[in-house]
Amino acid sequence: MLSLLLKSMRSRIIPTSLVTISLMASMVLLLSIERIQQGAEEGFNQSISGVDAIIGPRSSSIELVLYTVFHLGRPTNNITTKTVNDVKLRGDISWLVPIALGDSHKGFRVVATEPNYFEHIKYANGQPLVFSKGVAFAELSEAVLGSDVAEKLSYRVGSKIQITHGSVESVGSKHDDFSFVVTGILNKTGTPIDQAIFLDLKGYELLHLGWKSGKKIFNLDDINLSSLPEDALIPKTVTAAFIGLKSKLTLFNFSKNIREYPKEAISAVIPGIALSELWSIVGLVDKGFQLLSWIIIAISLIAMVTLIIASLDNRKQEMTIYRANGASPKFLAMMVLCESLVIGLTAIVGAIVLVTIVTYFATAQLNLALGISPTFKWISMGEITVFSFILLAGALSSLIPAVMVFRKNLHQTLS
Amino acid sequence: MLEALGLEYRYQHGKKIVFPEIEIKRGQRLLISGFSGCGKTTLLSLIAGALRLQSGYIKFDSANYSSMSSLLLDKHRADHIGYIFQTLNLIPFLSVSENIALGIRFSQSRKSKVADLNQEISRLVCSLGLEKDALNIPVSRLSVGQQQRVAVARALLGKPDLILADEPTSALDSDTTKKFLNEVMETFDSKKQAMIMVSHDASIAPFFDTVIDFNKQHA
Numbered sequence: 001m002l003s004l005l006l007k008s009m010r011s012r013i014i015p016t017s018l019v020t021i022s023l024m025a026s027m028v029l030l031l032s033i034e035r036i037q038q039g040a041e042e043g044f045n046q047s048i049s050g051v052d053a054i055i056g057p058r059s060s061s062i063e064l065v066l067y068t069v070f071h072l073g074r075p076t077n078n079i080t081t082k083t084v085n086d087v088k089l090r091g092d093i094s095w096l097v098p099i100a101l102g103d104s105h106k107g108f109r110v111v112a113t114e115p116n117y118f119e120h121i122k123y124a125n126g127q128p129l130v131f132s133k134g135v136a137f138a139e140l141s142e143a144v145l146g147s148d149v150a151e152k153l154s155y156r157v158g159s160k161i162q163i164t165h166g167s168v169e170s171v172g173s174k175h176d177d178f179s180f181v182v183t184g185i186l187n188k189t190g191t192p193i194d195q196a197i198f199l200d201l202k203g204y205e206l207l208h209l210g211w212k213s214g215k216k217i218f219n220l221d222d223i224n225l226s227s228l229p230e231d232a233l234i235p236k237t238v239t240a241a242f243i244g245l246k247s248k249l250t251l252f253n254f255s256k257n258i259r260e261y262p263k264e265a266i267s268a269v270i271p272g273i274a275l276s277e278l279w280s281i282v283g284l285v286d287k288g289f290q291l292l293s294w295i296i297i298a299i300s301l302i303a304m305v306t307l308i309i310a311s312l313d314n315r316k317q318e319m320t321i322y323r324a325n326g327a328s329p330k331f332l333a334m335m336v337l338c339e340s341l342v343i344g345l346t347a348i349v350g351a352i353v354l355v356t357i358v359t360y361f362a363t364a365q366l367n368l369a370l371g372i373s374p375t376f377k378w379i380s381m382g383e384i385t386v387f388s389f390i391l392l393a394g395a396l397s398s399l400i401p402a403v404m405v406f407r408k409n410l411h412q413t414l415s
Numbered sequence: 416m417l418e419a420l421g422l423e424y425r426y427q428h429g430k431k432i433v434f435p436e437i438e439i440k441r442g443q444r445l446l447i448s449g450f451s452g453c454g455k456t457t458l459l460s461l462i463a464g465a466l467r468l469q470s471g472y473i474k475f476d477s478a479n480y481s482s483m484s485s486l487l488l489d490k491h492r493a494d495h496i497g498y499i500f501q502t503l504n505l506i507p508f509l510s511v512s513e514n515i516a517l518g519i520r521f522s523q524s525r526k527s528k529v530a531d532l533n534q535e536i537s538r539l540v541c542s543l544g545l546e547k548d549a550l551n552i553p554v555s556r557l558s559v560g561q562q563q564r565v566a567v568a569r570a571l572l573g574k575p576d577l578i579l580a581d582e583p584t585s586a587l588d589s590d591t592t593k594k595f596l597n598e599v600m601e602t603f604d605s606k607k608q609a610m611i612m613v614s615h616d617a618s619i620a621p622f623f624d625t626v627i628d629f630n631k632q633h634a
Contacts, residue, residue: 004509007508007509007513008506010508011507318506320504321517322521324492324498324504325493325517325518325521325569326490326492326494326520326521326522327489327521328486328489331521
């Protein structure tokens with residue numbers, strides 16, 4: 001029967017392959033949207049780990065997460081170092097890492113922080129940051145690069161970089177009087193860390209010594225570094241601080257206390273909660289896409305049924321001859337079912353291969369836009385459900401010609 | 416072997432045909448002649464069980480058509496009847512031998528009568544005047560006359576008890592017709608088989624032992 005089936009399909013190669021291709025195309029669309037969505041959500045939630053709270057100026061928690069974790073947007077306000085030090089003295093805190101944002105280098109954001117950043121900040125499910133080359137900065141003139149920065153700009157340990165004031169390059173805003181030496185390059189994490197440049201807070205403060213309100217007032221060359229008082233390089237303000245608590249049980253109490261801090265308007269954000277809030281906004285777009293791809297599946301199923309019915313006359317003649325020679329209804333049903341299985345499975349295998357390629361490129365795009373890399377998957381339960389649904393619908397619609405052959409009088413079609 | 420009594424058939428458009436009584440024994444060759452549209456094909460379809468009986472009675476050995484479902488009739492036809500259709504009903508994408516083999520594909524009892532399928536097919540093809548080389552080419556490349564022989568070979572394969580032939584010579588000229596009928600009759604086994612052929616061509620009557628003229632019956 002199989003050889004008969006293959007010969008029969010070969011004789012109708014154009015309509016058959018059209019059905020297969022249209023079915024495959026719609027599955028590719030559905031699957032890639034589903035996979036990108038899953039990967040994005042996963043990458044999103046894995047972009048920071050090991051941090052119990054982020055404190056920053058009082059604003060929406062989404063905003064705070066956007067610029068501290070994703071390095072997107074601009075911090076609207078800073079918090080004073082004095083406040084940070086007050087918080088640091090609390091008994092329930094295990095560690096605190098301050099960060100200052102605002103500068104960039106060739107489009108990559110600069111994160112000014114303390115060397116303990118690399119010890120405390122984790123990603124994915126608690127994975128520590130690892131240096132692929134070199135070590136963390138120790139001097140104020142040293143810098144650490146995320147893996148994408150090093151790769152895209154072909155920097156190595158020992159390379160010298162200059163920082164631009166603000167996030168866009170423009171003439172006259174360069175801190176061109178001071179260079180940083182790269183001491184270390186981080187391993188790829190698949191998070192926004194890959195696209196960041198890390199400096200010592202003191203070095204960052206030094207850069208801004210001669211600046212007021214975003215304008216350069218005097219040049220660093222005119223200053224003798226050793227003549228500066230000890231505390232001149234301790235920043236007055238930072239953008240935010242990552243915090244680890246001794247016990248997670250005190251988290252809500254901690255965030256309540258922070259909100260009630262009397263001397264400055266600050267707030268504490270719990271990353272997990274803020275991330276899922278953020279995702280619920282991004283997810284809306286994604287729901288729209290999903291609806292769209294179901295519509296496409298529906299349309300291509302209709303197209304498949306239409307094509308099958310359109311090729312019915314050919315098919316009916318063939319089946320009537322089988323029947324005239326004594327083929328049982330079971331045989332005819334098997335013929336059409338096997339055919340729809342062959343079409344369906346070809347489309348599915350093709351779709352998986354194509355989607356794998358599509359996801360590969362989409363991953364690179366996502367990585368550029370958000371700094372997150374979804375993990376790669378072959379097939380999920382949800383996809384198996386979609387596939388079985390499509391196979392079933394295809395099989396049912398393919399039974400139409402077989403049923404018609406048996407309902408029609410053999411005599412009318414044969415003579 | 417076969418008895419058909421009191422057959423009547425009313426078409427959807429209202430025309431009604433009353434068929435003559437038919438009785439045929441093994442070894443018998445019956446020609447039903449008559450002009451086109453007089454219901455010859457309908458009669459064959461009834462005998463083949465491809466068309467449900469409306470009134471009357473057909474008995475084929477021990478099988479009574481009135482009490483059989485269309486599934487049973489399909490099986491009965493596959494086992495016992497070789498049908499040569501007026502429209503040849505060959506499958507274009509199959510080769511000559513694959514088309515011929517379709518004749519016994521769905522019948523265990525006819526399969527069991529063929530010891531060596533390839534040998535039997537080449538024997539039939541040769542005796543019907545087809546080249547042996549033609550076996551593996553697609554039927555769509557054959558001429559109408561050659562396709563006619565393929566359809567006959569398919570109907571004859573596995574020695575069915577009854578051969579029904581619907582205008583098998585309509586596409587052939589008179590010389591070829593004679594040659595073709597000679598060949599068909601050579602493969603006919605007069606001990607086990609019977610044949611009913613319908614044709615509007617009365618000139619082929621000498622090949623048959625019984626002739627029923629539809630036109631005269633109606634007149």
